[in-house]
Amino acid sequence: MFRYLLFIMILFLAGCNNKSGEIQISNDYTKNFDLDGRHNFSPDDQWLVYDTRPTEGGIAACKTIERINIETGEVKVIYSIDSHIYGPGVGAASFSPVENKVIFIHGLLNSSAARPYEHWRRTGVIVDVDNPNVPIFMDARDVTPPFTPGALRGGTHDHEWSGDGAWIAFTYNDEIMKALQDKTGEPWNLRTIGVSKPIGPVKVDHQPGGENVDGLWYSVLVVRVVPHPKPGSDEVSHAAGDSWIGTHGYQTPDKKWQRARAFLGTVQNSKGKSVDEIFVVDIPEKIDQPGKYGPLEGTTTSFPMPPKGTVQRRLTFTAETKYPGCLGTLRCSEDGKYIAYRQKDKNGIIQVFFISPLDGDSVQVTHHASNVQSDVRWSPDGKFIYYVWENSIIKCNVSHGNEFGQFTKLTERSLKPPVNVVLSHDGKTIAFNREAKSKDGKEVIKQIYKISVN
Numbered sequence: 001m002f003r004y005l006l007f008i009m010i011l012f013l014a015g016c017n018n019k020s021g022e023i024q025i026s027n028d029y030t031k032n033f034d035l036d037g038r039h040n041f042s043p044d045d046q047w048l049v050y051d052t053r054p055t056e057g058g059i060a061a062c063k064t065i066e067r068i069n070i071e072t073g074e075v076k077v078i079y080s081i082d083s084h085i086y087g088p089g090v091g092a093a094s095f096s097p098v099e100n101k102v103i104f105i106h107g108l109l110n111s112s113a114a115r116p117y118e119h120w121r122r123t124g125v126i127v128d129v130d131n132p133n134v135p136i137f138m139d140a141r142d143v144t145p146p147f148t149p150g151a152l153r154g155g156t157h158d159h160e161w162s163g164d165g166a167w168i169a170f171t172y173n174d175e176i177m178k179a180l181q182d183k184t185g186e187p188w189n190l191r192t193i194g195v196s197k198p199i200g201p202v203k204v205d206h207q208p209g210g211e212n213v214d215g216l217w218y219s220v221l222v223v224r225v226v227p228h229p230k231p232g233s234d235e236v237s238h239a240a241g242d243s244w245i246g247t248h249g250y251q252t253p254d255k256k257w258q259r260a261r262a263f264l265g266t267v268q269n270s271k272g273k274s275v276d277e278i279f280v281v282d283i284p285e286k287i288d289q290p291g292k293y294g295p296l297e298g299t300t301t302s303f304p305m306p307p308k309g310t311v312q313r314r315l316t317f318t319a320e321t322k323y324p325g326c327l328g329t330l331r332c333s334e335d336g337k338y339i340a341y342r343q344k345d346k347n348g349i350i351q352v353f354f355i356s357p358l359d360g361d362s363v364q365v366t367h368h369a370s371n372v373q374s375d376v377r378w379s380p381d382g383k384f385i386y387y388v389w390e391n392s393i394i395k396c397n398v399s400h401g402n403e404f405g406q407f408t409k410l411t412e413r414s415l416k417p418p419v420n421v422v423l424s425h426d427g428k429t430i431a432f433n434r435e436a437k438s439k440d441g442k443e444v445i446k447q448i449y450k451i452s453v454n
Contacts (some may be wrong), residue, residue: 012383016350022411025073025431029439030354033068033448036373037161037329038094040431042129045072045195045424046447047432049078050103051091051448055443059091065104067129068452070429079127079135087111087155090125091173091347092157096163097425103138105157110210120175120189122155123213124168124196138168140202141216143175147297150202150218150288152304155180156194157356157449158240162259163247163334168196169261171240172221173404174303192239193263193304194221220287220296221304222261223312229268234314236265236279241329246336250357262315262330262339269319274423276325278316278341280357284300284309315339315360323348328375332357333382340365340376340385352376352387352396359362365398365405377430379453386410386430386453391417395453410451418449428453 026033031052040048047069053062065079076265093100099132106118106125115121124138138159140151147153154174157351159169181188186264196217204212229235242263249259260283264276289308290296298304308313317347318324321343331340338354350371365385366372374388383399389407392415396407411418411431414450418432430453433446 003388022449023452024447024449025068025070026075027073028075029230029445029447032104032445033066033433034091034446035422035431035448036092037420037422038092038195039097040093040095040422041424041429042067042095042100043425044096045426045429047095047129047376048422049093049095050448051089051093051285053106055438055445057085058089059105060089060107060111061085062086062091064087065090065093065102065127067102068448070431072277076132078129078131078132079104079125080133081106083107084111086113087117087121092159092160094161094331096161096165097163099241100205101126103159103161103168105159106135106137108141108210108213117173118155119157119173120154120178121146121193122157123215124156124170126216126353134218137213137215137218138196138201138217139170141205141211141213142204142297143211144205144207145300147295147299147304148202149290149296150200151204151215151297152194152219152221153298156219158242158405160242160244161267162244166197167259169216170194170196171242174184174298176298177303178275180301187237190225190303191229192221192225193220193223193261193281193303195261195283195287199288218288218305222249222281222306222310223263223265224293224306227304229266231268231272232270232319234267234279236267237274238266239279241276243330243332243334245357247298247334248336249395250295253358255271255334259285260357262324262329262332265314267314267319268427269324273319274325275319276327277314277318278326278330278355279312279314281313282309282311296449315355315357316362318343324347331376333378334380335382337382340378342372352385353437363398364406366396373417374419374421377421379423379427384427386421386423388417388419391415393418393421393432393451411421411454419446423453
């Protein structure tokens, strides 16, 4: 009888253990399988896209974009190019949520030791996985005056499709402003944010040297940045950590849907200290009409300016608090109601918070005794979030009610934290990277693992 009761107790305790078994998907130790924290799942959730960047050289030296089947481990090459330490390079790939297409960074084809891959010398390339190695250049590039509306003058990266697949957003550095910085000494090489829409193509002058590139999509910047924000103002000198709000945007008080990006903008507090705050920029449906700040294509002394109807506003005001600033990449619920971000709580511990894109009302979600280690991923139904804490992947309940904030560890605590956590579209599978030694033992490389979500 005692043995029977003991057996039943063991079964009960095993059932209470929610840690799922990890399954290693990739098993080639000669290269990286870098998910890069993008949107890596294919629309049918059967494949993961990644780049194979080497430890030394990074994206500039990366030669291939690949995909791997999450069930069989089969690997297929989507795009390959002959890269050197100076470029062109490819990397940071994301799947469209609605089509079998991926987008990734592509350095300029004329990259050389004299003109290497740089933040301001790259573009976004789309490839249909069923038609590999056929690049479609998304954003046009024109660095020779007169500049071209719909084209940019530098480099795009962190490309992200909107939830409906109709837009692509990105962060951006401008080559013309980098040249102005080199000439004047003023810090004009600033990161900002833009969007592209398939209303092109955009044709540019093909000057000798291969610096200019035609693009199939029409591209604009949507955030204004300045080198020296006024202390205490809403001016920003850096914009990044951005994400689409909702699948179709957020719903306004009059029940209309507004497409928008949430981002971290670097402001100056009253003492002149840089602080990252959360902003929202509303994006008009028509992006080919110049706004009040200047031409869409920019000038030799100014950035390309946002289109008419672009509205930027600040949500958080932590700059004068004990623990100023917000962290990481923002992640938004699919219904557009909440933006998830990280910030220090009253005890100085980094926690997850939610904030409304409408009114800026925020709520603390987690109350851990130590720092949350990663950005958040949302379940499709908006009832759970996933993140890394204590070197484990955490599932946290964010449904309204008594269970709000309750969490479960999905993976055992490891020596090093899992990184680049991504969630499938159906919410049933989490994929992530773990570090391992390369085959020759000389490098640390990333392998891909998965777990099932109960």
